Amino acid sequence: MLKINVNVLKNNCKFQNSIISTTHIIKRHFVVRNDNNDFEYINDEKIRDTIKRVSHLPLPQIKSSLSITERKRLTDSEKLENKKKRAEAKVWESKKEKLSKDIQNKKEKLQDSLKDVEGLPLGLKLLIPNSVTEKMKKKLENLDENKIEQIQLEKDFIGQQKKQQQQQQSNNDLEIRENNIFSKNKKINLENSLNEKKNLKHLGLLFGVENVINEGLYKPPSNPLINSAIEFLYKEKFYIGIVIDISADNRTFKIERLITDDDDISSEPKVDTIYISKHDVVDFWGKNFGVIEMSELIKMQKQYQLENYEFNSYLSAKSANSLFIKEFEFTSTQVSKLIHNTSTPTKQQTYFTFKYLSTNTNIIKSKEGKNGFQFIESNKSLEKFIKKIGNFIKINQEINNNNQEIDEYDEEEEEEEEEDDDEDKSIEKLEKSLFETVLEKGEYNETTESSTITENDYDDYDEDDYDEDFSKDLKIENIDQVKTIKLLRDNENSKKSIISKENQIDIGDIYYLNLLKIVSLSPFNSLTIDESFRKILLDLNFEVSPNGAKQLLNSIGFLEIDSDCLNENVIRQKTFFGLWSPEFFKYAETIINRPNEIQDSLSESRIIFNEDLPVIAIDKKTTLAVDDAFSIDFNSSDTLDKLYVHIADVSRWIPSDGSQHDNILYRTSLLNLKTSYLPQGTFHLFPRELLESISLSNASKKNPVASITIEFNLLKGSGKLNSYKIYPTLLTNVVTLSQDQASKHIRDSLEQQQEENENENESIGLGQKILLQANDLLNRRREFRIENKKELENYGRLGIDKSSVFIKRPSFGNIDNHNIDVKVSKTIYSVGQEIVDEFLSTADDVITDFFKKHNIHGFYRQFGQTAFQRASNTNSFLSSTSPLRNFPHLFNQVQLTSILKKKYDIQQKQQQQQQQQQQQQQDDQKELNIQPVFNWDYISMIGNDVVKTLTLKQSFDNKLLNYFILTSIDKDIKQQKGDNHRNISQFKPSLIGKVQSIDYNSQQFTIELTKFKYTTVASFKNQKSKSTYQSNGLVVPFSVGDTVFVSVEDFDLKRLVLQLSFLKIK
Known part of the structure; x- marks a missing residue:
């Protein structure tokens, strides 16, 4: 509880633009709906008095008013609540992951079976009715993860509706029976009802839920989310829609979804109906805007299409991300307050903000069962990159191993191929002759039964068993198949890199690939400012060095x-x-x-x-x-x-x-x-x-x-531009x-x-x-x-x-x-x-x-x-x-x-x-x-990584340039030290250059080292000097344009450090 309050306190001025009392927060976290949609109070007597005492205080006074014990109790309560949410979200994610894995396994089996059928000789292939392969293909099409999830959610939703109807019928029956109870029992029930009313009244006074009391009886309010707007995640994309209905357990939502195509401003929005889990909800609009019709959303979408360019340009120029990038979680409404600078954003402003957030590739849905958005942590993208590269290398190694086995097999079977060549031709002629005979006699027809395999036989056959068993029988090992595999290997696998279409890299991978390229060009490891390359090389078992980076790039196809x-x-x-x-x-x-x-x-x-x-x-x-x-x-x-x-x-x-x-x-x-x-x-x-x-320069008529x-x-x-094409x-x-x-x-x-008169310019050529x-x-x-x-x-x-x-x-x-x-x-x-x-x-x-x-x-x-x-x-x-x-x-x-x-x-x-x-x-x-x-979605997706990577490369270019110049300076310094055999420990090398500018405030001047054509900064005085230079310039013994000697106070080639001090004027 304390953490929630502190977070709200931190963001109070930023997101809410007003002072909020804790009553709202306490109501939200400690008066909740149970499975029956009833309000109930979290039964924790230890924190009851604390909540009662602080509920009237404004947020800024909460922290100072709580004792250490109270803070711990509030925090423990919040932990229990969050633990329950995380556990529920984890179960949901686990179910989705299992479903995805099961579907993928079934797909692979079906695909393998289809490939085996396609690989059969023509004679055998003709014996298999089309209905078998058609059924397999149809089943493959139906194995869509989102489609199966939708079916399951719809079943859950309908099941909850039936359960609710049964419960309602049961309550009605109970009410009829209660009307026949003796008067004594009625009196007892009336007393219990009065006690319940009294308890609810106390809860209302403490937590603002007095609206749940109506003449001594609890009446659950109608769900305020129905017919309101909702933001949600579906098929890894963010959408907005209208809530049509909610399941009895509040776990499944029936949504009227708005589908838009922002690439084409002339396109009309579309609408369909889907089911989503509560874990896919990003935010509800009902609490701020109440009932909204789909026509309103469509109208706001069309307005967004018209103002898309100006709005996104404004946000980019304003660096909108920087306003909330440090926040762990945020919603469209909260961000809308920031970018529009208002405490009460309109529906249109909130919709525009949602479109901005939903198309930002650095933003994902909040995890651990919470609503809202959050930024992707940079280390997650690094881990994803390492995993992708590791998988690519592993697959390539397996392919290379298989290719090596195939090459060995080719060598062993080369002689056998020549010996069996005549026999293969005979078999080929026989198969062709049989096939032609079947066609001439008209004995084969796709719609009729075959003499050996019939459609009815396959109708009774379980397709899953077919996938596993029959496909094994189809694997015929012969020289022709081995040749085909080798041909594919030579033309496909050996010519694939990590950026091939089949291995499409993510936009974020561009940065790390360039980082590795930079490391491969570096004279030593520490020349780059980003140390992520160390983790990449270590995790992928490469040497942490320029050579290791080069080997890694080669292994992924560069x-x-x-x-x-x-x-x-x-x-x-x-x-x-x-x-x-x-x-x-x-x-x-x-x-x-x-x-x-x-x-x-x-x-x-x-x-x-x-x-x-x-x-x-x-x-x-x-x-x-x-x-x-x-x-x-x-x-x-x-x-x-x-x-x-x-x-x-x-x-x-x-x-x-x-x-x-x-x-x-x-x-x-x-x-x-x-x-x-x-x-x-x-x-x-x-x-x-x-x-x-x-x-x-290559242009010519040919x-x-x-x-x-x-x-x-x-x-x-004039220099003024009149028009252009x-x-x-x-x-x-x-x-x-x-x-x-x-x-x-x-x-x-x-x-x-x-030299010549204006009329005598004919000697000047056309080029001149x-x-x-x-x-x-x-x-x-x-x-x-x-x-x-x-x-x-x-x-x-x-x-x-x-x-x-x-x-x-x-x-x-x-x-x-x-x-x-x-x-x-x-x-x-x-x-x-x-x-x-x-x-x-x-x-x-x-x-x-x-x-x-x-x-x-x-x-x-x-x-x-x-x-x-x-x-x-x-x-x-x-x-x-x-x-x-x-x-x-x-x-x-x-x-x-x-x-x-x-x-x-x-x-x-x-x-x-x-x-x-x-x-x-x-x-x-x-x-x-x-x-x-x-469009804007695409450039905003690649823009940050492009700018970030260009900055990385430019920084490296500058550092590398300085390194090689300092390398030549290093040679000069070493030569001076070699020439000076006496007092080598106290000797300071000197360099000569021309003063470019003087900064009296910082006590420094810019000098161009003439020999090296290198401009750097030097101090007015060396470390031993005690004199003070004044800003009037009269005491400084040199001026701009003078040639001076400077002493080398500190030099470190690997750290690119060169500290110079004025020594004397030439």
Whole structure:
């Protein structure tokens, strides 16, 4: 009892928004209904006085008013009550689990029997009437767990109704007999009745149940839950409905269920009737809203369909989960008070909240027989992942063992096969001859009796016995069957990974698989911030090390560096592998060699882009694949300047058949999430061969490359955008330039313009003109952004110089971290890079506007960070400009092209209509119904794990970068110590660098270590210094831009610790 009160006290201000007395709590927990639906008081004399004393107090005063003994008594009472609930819930779960297991066993037996029948030779198969297999198939269909559970619940419900009717009849008979009792007994009964009335009155005064007393007789109230709304769990999904009836024992509910399809806002809600157990109830609405009709629920659902996008975007931006994620249990009503900031949420607000909670994959029904929701504990998802991986490895080991036995059997029987070959052919001819004879004479008919086996024989035969006994007789071991098994093994089992369609991974597994990949790349175990990998490796019996993580990934189907994947007879270029499976390489090979086998869903609307207008791609010199390019046209219009930005259309290889989320290319992108630029090398999102094949740089007239083109119409001579179009294209004329080349051409052209007259610019080539026009657009857009306060930094595109770290090893794939050469280089931010950043940011603006207009959910970026909601209208932007190296970009592109596809389909239908006015009316109507392939439910399901895993990978990238830079610093420190043979214990190495900034408040300054091109923080003074530096800057002996020496106070490579202090100015 105490725990309940404390929990309510903790959540009082949050959930209730008012002060609640304990009377309500005590009534709820200590005055309950018994099996006869009567109110009764829990008979615990030890706590009676305590309850009476505290029942009038407000919650905040309860804890201070209770003695230690009283607290213990209240807690013990609550424990007894909860223990009973848990026991009941455990029995229910045990029954469900047993039912599920029994059904599964029966299914497996039936399936095995059907397989054995299908495996029979044709002659024997013809002897078995169709009715036998049909009965088995029908029985297999009826073995549905939910269907059987519904039948059982309905039986219980009807049984309770009959029991109640019998009890009512028995009471009526007893009443008739009591009317014939002598007057003396009547007087005794009247006294007993008065005593009962007195006791009930006392209970009413103590616990607020005086309404149960009516003229000295107890009258049970009508159940307030009938005709009220109820939230419940059914088939592992949350639903809402109306309570039609309740069984006499309050254990089974007859529900009118509301069925909705939130993927399609034009769909009409459906209604059916089902039975549920009380253990599947999530919450009742009757206590807050009373009677509700199904028409009200349908009306609220339609309103939700209209406001779905805005509501879920609002909740995501507000991080609604954080408001109640720490609560163990919560209901839709409680959460509705939080997110709507009201103490009395309306039905509509509560319904919207229910829809939000019911589609959140991190939320489940409360356990241990309690109502409400609760968050999934993170360790549960880890345990589930470990169990899944363990089962997969176990099954693969069994398959490998069986394959080994089959191979041995093949070797032993190889000679026998040759000897028996002639005999097999003779038997085959004989069977064929017999079969033909039967057909010619017409002796066999599926509807008539057979000479050996009749339908009547099987009608009298028990199917369960048939499953076990007859199936054994059908197992004929011969060479043909062994060959078939081996064929299946070679083509199926050996080419399956954990992410194959049959072994579909959960969204939460993405995080742990990437964690293992990170560990496999780590120089040592402690480089990652999440220690979960230790438990994974230990529980699955792998070594806790990078090598152990690599072995585990290999055991579940992810390939290594030296695996033969594509072009078997060609030595492929060495590259680092991501989480790539055999299934994915098979699909990639189809894209590369047989692209026409994969349907382009936008083929009918895709146009060849203007071949007279060059397409320019500016990228880094080392870029493997180009996923963005641009074209400029200043001549086709007198009022507009046209800019075209082209994005590689990776979604073209993900057919839009409604199952995009199952496509192996999409799933591989989701699993790897992004290209990682690590010191060891680049870990691409996709393999090199695939990237080169679908890169824009691969475009030619013979091999057009699919792209999505965004056409910008800017006001002539201005940076302001007037309008835009988005459409699918094919590119045939892409010219690639490095950033340095583009910058040099622009500088040279500008210098040439200054030297020559404006009328004599004919010597400037077409390419130089295009780059000058690009530079002109850059300047105009820059001025526009400054005026509108939309800097490129908001898009995560920083106009600063960047350092890159590379390492060289003795051989590719060598993991010896002691024998490496670290090289640090700096890339200067050039005008070529700035042009690309500007044009892509403009594309982000347009894509964001397009998504907003069509109510499309996607992945946003804000100051370089990824989120699946829009935090603000000015600083949050969608992006799909890098689909070859970034999953959120590919996700947004799939959303975009699914809308383009549906729009094109609607336009095609409209063109077939004859009446213009009717056409326009239908256009307006259908425009509202256009929905992307992925709705809010899906993106909210994957969003948290995508963001969480991207954060994990980025953290690792940064740590790994620091590690290798500190490795080179470590070599320098060791060399200094080696050169200093005297007082080695007191010697402190020193480093030299340039001061970047000074923070007087924290007594620190930022320094770039020139030799290593590494920026870090140093202290004003070393540990021995006693002088104090003042904030006016006069006492500090250096200023920004000065070159100074700093001493190394502390250094630890594995902990990535480097503490520096000012030593002297150079």
